[in-house]
Amino acid sequence: METTIDVNESSQVAEVRRAAAELALAEKMTETETGRLALIATEMSTNLVKYGKAGTVTLSRYVEGKHHGVQLVGVDSGPGIADFVAASRDGHSTAGSLGLGLGVIMRSATFFDVYSVPQQGTAMVARLAHGVPRKAVTAPATLEYAARSRPKRGQVECGDAWSVREIGKRQLICVVDGLGHGPLAALASRRALEVFAAAGPDDAAPSIVARAHEELKSTRGAVIAVLVLDPAAGTAEFCGVGNIVAAVYQGTETRHLLSIEGIVGYRVREMRRQQASWGPGALAILFTDGLSSRWSLARYPGLLTHHPSVIASVLFRDHARDSDDATLVVARRNA
Numbered sequence: 001m002e003t004t005i006d007v008n009e010s011s012q013v014a015e016v017r018r019a020a021a022e023l024a025l026a027e028k029m030t031e032t033e034t035g036r037l038a039l040i041a042t043e044m045s046t047n048l049v050k051y052g053k054a055g056t057v058t059l060s061r062y063v064e065g066k067h068h069g070v071q072l073v074g075v076d077s078g079p080g081i082a083d084f085v086a087a088s089r090d091g092h093s094t095a096g097s098l099g100l101g102l103g104v105i106m107r108s109a110t111f112f113d114v115y116s117v118p119q120q121g122t123a124m125v126a127r128l129a130h131g132v133p134r135k136a137v138t139a140p141a142t143l144e145y146a147a148r149s150r151p152k153r154g155q156v157e158c159g160d161a162w163s164v165r166e167i168g169k170r171q172l173i174c175v176v177d178g179l180g181h182g183p184l185a186a187l188a189s190r191r192a193l194e195v196f197a198a199a200g201p202d203d204a205a206p207s208i209v210a211r212a213h214e215e216l217k218s219t220r221g222a223v224i225a226v227l228v229l230d231p232a233a234g235t236a237e238f239c240g241v242g243n244i245v246a247a248v249y250q251g252t253e254t255r256h257l258l259s260i261e262g263i264v265g266y267r268v269r270e271m272r273r274q275q276a277s278w279g280p281g282a283l284a285i286l287f288t289d290g291l292s293s294r295w296s297l298a299r300y301p302g303l304l305t306h307h308p309s310v311i312a313s314v315l316f317r318d319h320a321r322d323s324d325d326a327t328l329v330v331a332r333r334n335a
Contacts, residue, residue, distance in 0.1 A: 002060035004150065007048040007074075016045040016072075017253050023061055023070045027130050036108040037067065037070055040126045043101040044074040052076030052123070058148070059311070060128065065141025069110070069129040073309055074122075075317045081116040084264060113307040117300070125309040142231065143171045145331035146308035148316040152181045152290075157315050159185025160288050160327035163193050166257075168201040173227040174208075175244050175329055177288040179220045180262060185325070188206045188219035188265065196226070204228065205239035206271035209264065216265025224264045225286055227257075229278050231333060236278040245293050248276040249283040249304060283308075283332045285315075290326025292319045308332055 003019050005012060020041035024034040041057070048055030055076035055137075062071045106112045109126040116122040143166070143295040151158035159178040164171065178185030195212040205226040212224055223242020230237070236248050240259030248255045255276035262268040283304055293319070297303065303311055308330035320326040 002058050002149070004056050004058045005045075007045045007052070007055045007057055010046075010049055013042060013045040013049065016059070019043045019059050020070065020072065023059055027061060027068070027070055029070075029128075029130055033128060033130065037128050039108045040072055040105050040128065041161055043104045044072055044124070044126065044225040048074055048076055049099045051078055051079040063190065064144060067110075067132060067141075069127055069132075071125060071127045071309065073125045073313045075124075075313050077121040077317065080118040080122055081114070102293075106165055111307075113310050115300075115303055115306050115310045120299075121317065123310050123313045125307055125313070131180070140334045142335055143229070143331055143333060144308050145173070146312045147327065147329040148312045148320070149327040150325070152321070155181050155321040155322070155325070157183050157190060157324050158185040158327070160290065160325040161186070161189035161193050161197055162327055162329050164329070164331065165197070165199075166316075169230070169232055170201065171229040171231075171331070172196070172199065172208075173229070173284065173286065173329060173331060175225045175246075175286045175288060175327060177223050177242065177244060177290075177325065177327070178222045179223075181325060184220050185222075188222040191219055192222050192224055192264065204273065205237045205256065206273050209239045209241060209268075210271055213264045213268050221263040221265035222264075224286075225257075225259060227284060229284075229331070229333070231278065231335075234277055234279050236242055236276045236282070236284065238274045238276070239271055241271075243289045244286060245291075246284070246286040248278065249285070250277050250279060251281070253277075270300055278333060280333055280335055283311075283330065285328070285330050287315075287328035288324075288326060290321055290324040291316070291328055292321065295319050 110129040111127040114124040176189040176192040178188035225240035225244040230239040238257040246257040
C-alpha cells in the first residue's frame with residue numbers, strides 16, 4: 001500500500017515525517033535507520049514547500065531483489081531544477097535557507113534518483129533499505145519495477161489492481177481494472193489477482209487470462225493484461241482483454257501490445273497472444289484507462305533512463321485523471 005500526502009505548506013512536513021515513522025516501524029528499522037528516514041522525509045517535503053507547485057510525497061514499503069525498505073517519491077509541477085549539481089551542493093539555496101536539502105537526502109538514502117525539466121517540475125525517489133550500510137553499493141535487481149495507483153476522486157477503494165511475481169527464471173506482471181468503481185470493482189480486481197497468484201511456472205499469458213475469465217463470472221467483470229517476461233528466451237509474452245495500454249521499449253524500438261475487446265468474466269473472444277523482444281535494458285509500461293494515452297515520450301527527454309519509480313511518478317503526475325481509478329506499472333530488465 002502507498003500513502004500520498006499533498007505538501008503545499010509547512011504543517012504538512014510533519015505529516016510526511018509521521019507517515020515515514022510508521023513505515024519504519026513496520027519495516028522493523030533500527031533507531032539509526034529511522035532517524036535517516038526522518039531526515040529524508042523532512043528535507044524532501046520541505047523542498048516541496050519552498051520550491052514546488054502542487055507537490056506530493058508518496059510513501060510506501062518496497063521489495064526489490066534482495067533488498068526491502070521504505071521509499072519516498074516527491075513530485076511537483078514547479079519550475080524544475082536548472083542545475084542539479086549546484087542544487088545538491090551544501091549551502092546552495094534560492095530560498096534564503098541553509099541549502100542542505102538535496103545533499104542531506106542523497107547522503108541519507110541508500111538509493112536516490114531525480115528527473116527534472118525546467119518549467120515542467122521535478123520527480124525524485126529516495127529509498128532507505130533496511131540493514132544496508134549507508135555507503136554500501138547495492139547491485140540493481142534483475143527486474144526493477146514500480147507502480148502508481150489511486151482510486152477515483154471521492155472513492156476509498158480503488159477498482160484497479162496490479163501485481164508483479166517472480167516464478168523460477170520468469171517474471172509476470174498483471175494489471176486489472178474492475179468494471180466501474182468502488183468496492184465491487186475492487187472485488188473483481190482482487191479475484192483476478194488471486195488467479196494470477198496461483199499461476200504456475202510454465203503458464204502462458206493467455207491461459208492465465210482464460211482462467212480469470214472463468215473465475216470472474218460471479219463478479220461484475222474486469223479488463224486484464226498479463227505480461228510474462230522470460231529473460232533467458234529474451235521474450236515478453238502479452239495477453240490482454242479490454243483497454244489496458246501496454247508497450248515494450250527496447251533501444252530505439254517501441255512495440256505496442258494490443259488487447260482484444262471484451263470483459264473478463266462476461267464476454268471474451270478467443271485469447272490472442274502477442275510477443276515482443278525482452279533484452280537487457282528493455283522497459284515495459286502498462287496502464288489503465290484512468291491515465292490519458294495521448295502523450296509522447298518526446299516531451300520527456302532522457303526519462304526512460306531513470307529508475308521505474310521516477311518514470312512512473314512523472315507519467316502519473318501528468319496524465320492520471322481524477323475522474324477514474326488509475327494505475328500504471330513500469331518494469332525494466334537490467335541483465
